[in-house]
Amino acid sequence: MNPTSLPPALHFTPPAAANRVEPGRPVIGVRGLDFFYGPAQVLFGIELQVREREILALIGPSGCGKSTFLRCLNRMNDTIPGAHARGLVEIDGHNIYAPHTNVIGLRRKVGMIFQRSNPFPFSIAENVAYGLKINGLAKNRSERMARIESSLRAAGLWDEVKDRLNKPALSLSGGQQQRLCIARALAIEPEILLMDEPASALDPITTTRIEELALELKTRYTIVIVTHNLQQAARISDRTSFFLMGRVVETDSTQRMFTNPSRKETEDYITGRFG
Amino acid sequence: MKFRHLIAVLASVVALALLAIVVFLAVYSWPAIRMNGAGFLRRNTWNLGNLYSDPILRHGREVMPGASYGILFLIAGTLLSTLIAVILAIPVGVGAAIFLAEAVPAGMRSWISFFVEMLAAIPSVVFGLWGYVVVIPFLGHHLYPWMAHHLKFIPFFAGHSGSGYGLLTAGLVLCLMIVPLITATLRDALVTQLATQRDASLALGASRFETLWSVLLPGARRVLIGSSILATGRALGETMAVLMISGNALNYLPRNIYSPISTMASFIVSQLDSALQDPTGIAVRSLAEVALVLCVISVVVNGAARLLIYYHGRWSARMA
Ligand SMILES: Nc1ncnc2c1ncn2[C@@H]1O[C@H](COP(=O)(O)OP(=O)(O)OP(=O)(O)O)[C@@H](O)[C@H]1O
Ligand SMILES: [Mg+2]
Numbered sequence: 108m109n110p111t112s113l114p115p116a117l118h119f120t121p122p123a124a125a126n127r128v129e130p131g132r133p134v135i136g137v138r139g140l141d142f143f144y145g146p147a148q149v150l151f152g153i154e155l156q157v158r159e160r161e162i163l164a165l166i167g168p169s170g171c172g173k174s175t176f177l178r179c180l181n182r183m184n185d186t187i188p189g190a191h192a193r194g195l196v197e198i199d200g201h202n203i204y205a206p207h208t209n210v211i212g213l214r215r216k217v218g219m220i221f222q223r224s225n226p227f228p229f230s231i232a233e234n235v236a237y238g239l240k241i242n243g244l245a246k247n248r249s250e251r252m253a254r255i256e257s258s259l260r261a262a263g264l265w266d267e268v269k270d271r272l273n274k275p276a277l278s279l280s281g282g283q284q285q286r287l288c289i290a291r292a293l294a295i296e297p298e299i300l301l302m303d304e305p306a307s308a309l310d311p312i313t314t315t316r317i318e319e320l321a322l323e324l325k326t327r328y329t330i331v332i333v334t335h336n337l338q339q340a341a342r343i344s345d346r347t348s349f350f351l352m353g354r355v356v357e358t359d360s361t362q363r364m365f366t367n368p369s370r371k372e373t374e375d376y377i378t379g380r381f382g
Numbered sequence: 383m384k385f386r387h388l389i390a391v392l393a394s395v396v397a398l399a400l401l402a403i404v405v406f407l408a409v410y411s412w413p414a415i416r417m418n419g420a421g422f423l424r425r426n427t428w429n430l431g432n433l434y435s436d437p438i439l440r441h442g443r444e445v446m447p448g449a450s451y452g453i454l455f456l457i458a459g460t461l462l463s464t465l466i467a468v469i470l471a472i473p474v475g476v477g478a479a480i481f482l483a484e485a486v487p488a489g490m491r492s493w494i495s496f497f498v499e500m501l502a503a504i505p506s507v508v509f510g511l512w513g514y515v516v517v518i519p520f521l522g523h524h525l526y527p528w529m530a531h532h533l534k535f536i537p538f539f540a541g542h543s544g545s546g547y548g549l550l551t552a553g554l555v556l557c558l559m560i561v562p563l564i565t566a567t568l569r570d571a572l573v574t575q576l577a578t579q580r581d582a583s584l585a586l587g588a589s590r591f592e593t594l595w596s597v598l599l600p601g602a603r604r605v606l607i608g609s610s611i612l613a614t615g616r617a618l619g620e621t622m623a624v625l626m627i628s629g630n631a632l633n634y635l636p637r638n639i640y641s642p643i644s645t646m647a648s649f650i651v652s653q654l655d656s657a658l659q660d661p662t663g664i665a666v667r668s669l670a671e672v673a674l675v676l677c678v679i680s681v682v683v684n685g686a687a688r689l690l691i692y693y694h695g696r697w698s699a700r701m702a
Contacts (some may be wrong), residue, residue, distance in 0.1 A: 229600070
């Protein structure tokens with residue numbers, strides 16, 4: 108495909124060199140994953156690898172199973188009655204669907220950021236401290252305060268909230284709330300961050316802020332991000348995976364995917380010719 | 383007229399109606415208030431006097447000889463039965479809401495919830511009749527004697543266990559009437575508003591119990607307090623059911639939790655007939671004074687609870 112046929116906004120601009128990482132070892136390996144809501148199958152034989160400290164973007168039309176797939180990676184789907192998965196999902200070499208898997212430990216390792224920011228109705232500090240309390244981490248006060256500060260700094264929120272840590276989290280703006288949720292997830296020091304359209308409810312400037320944040324976080328975390336915004340995928344991700352009707356059509360480096368997709372469906376989707 | 387103005391008018395009509403009722407009660411019972419004085423709230427006497435003799439003059443007003451009005455026992459009966467009802471209803475209501483929200487599959491939840499809400503729709507006289515026919519014989523013959531014997535180390539649990547009519551029975555039946563109010567509102571709050579927070583908590587590695595205890599219940603605190611206020615209001619004003627099961631005590635305070643009591647609302651109903659026999663009219667005006675006191679108590683309890691929410695909100699925002 109000729110790049111000039113892309114809409115102008117989709118011209119691929121490679122991320123800053125500092126943020127490019129050599130492909131690391133695979134930390135998530137998915138093989139033959141089927142997923143069912145009751146009798147309805149929504150994921151079919153998913154094959155996918157996520158490498159250490161890369162950003163993998165999941166794109167695809169609405170309802171194709173991106174969120175479902177993401178929630179398979181920390182077993183959040185367990186909470187849905189009748190839902191079940193079949194196949195292999197390995198994180199750090201362990202099959203997370205094996206019996207006797209420590210789901211709580213898994214969720215500590217695999218943090219999740221939701222589409223709608225969902226802070227607890229507590230203070231800002233308590234929101235960040237919640238995961239610490241639950242997991243019995245940073246028990247003494249100074250340790251806890253240090254962890255709260257470092258998480259808020261990593262989420263780029265510290266300077267805005269350091270004088271009002273005891274104010275209710277719900278008094279923050281939408282973008283601040285979302286960054287607070289990121290800080291809350293970072294506090295328990297996960298290895299992997301799952302983000303489900305983290306910026307879709309936010310304005311463009313705040314979105315840019317979240318994207319910059321994702322690029323910063325990449326130096327320490329492996330990130331899987333679902334996005335409907337193809338420019339966003341192009342701007343921040345190393346590799347992109349295109350989902351269609353519960354199947355992975357192709358996974359490739361973002362640059363190649365947006366300039367020279369190997370599959371017709373992918374090309375149709377990213378050029379907007381897709382229904 | 384703009385919609386906003388229409389709403390303002392409607393709202394003020396409601397407020398005025400409340401004010402009008404209180405003013406009416408105050409004006410109508412004014413002669414009784416003058417005659418009864420502060421003793422009205424402190425004495426245990428409700429005595430119409432000798433209705434067969436001629437009225438005498440007291441403080442420039444005609445009254446029947448021997449007439450005396452004091453309703454301490456009514457205030458005690460009302461507040462104690464409501465207190466018992468609310469203290470029992472909060473844990474039961476919260477427990478039922480948690481059960482419905484957490485333990486019951488979504489499909490069955492709407493059915494069970496339907497029955498819980500139907501409980502709130504049953505007319506109170508039906509509760510009264512059921513209490514009269516079913517609950518009282520059981521309590522009076524089996525449970526209360528057992529409690530009086532085995533739980534006598536608890537203050538007010540010892541002593542004569544009575545026949546089943548009384549304070550605890552009233553509290554229990556009132557409790558049953560107000561539990562659905564608490565359960566229905568709290569369950570909705572737990573199921574809907576907090577779904578996203580539940581996800582957030584689980585994704586941080588919390589168990590379901592930790593999520594419920596540390597996130598969902600604190601988040602629903604306001605809803606709980608709000609529905610408890612409504613429930614308290616209903617218990618304070620409940621008339622028919624209490625009338626049928628309270629034992630209709632006259633002029634004495636309950637000695638233990640089995641003692642017969644009367645509440646202000648049910649007393650007004652039960653005494654209206656005889657009060658109308660008083661040719662001086664003071665008896666009916668004294669009943670109006672009872673109603674006024676009930677109104678004031680309801681407003682004070684409501685206001686206090688609201689202040690509690692307000693300060694609690696500010697306090698927890700600061701402490702959090
Ligand atoms: N809790 C559920 N119960 C039953 N079916 C569900 C449930 N959640 C999602 N589905 C169905 O599974 C399919 C995949 O949904 P999913 O939310 O994963 O899509 P998505 O790619 O994230 O879509 P979007 O881009 O709109 O967020 C859809 O057909 C959806 O209707
Ligand atoms: Mg989705």
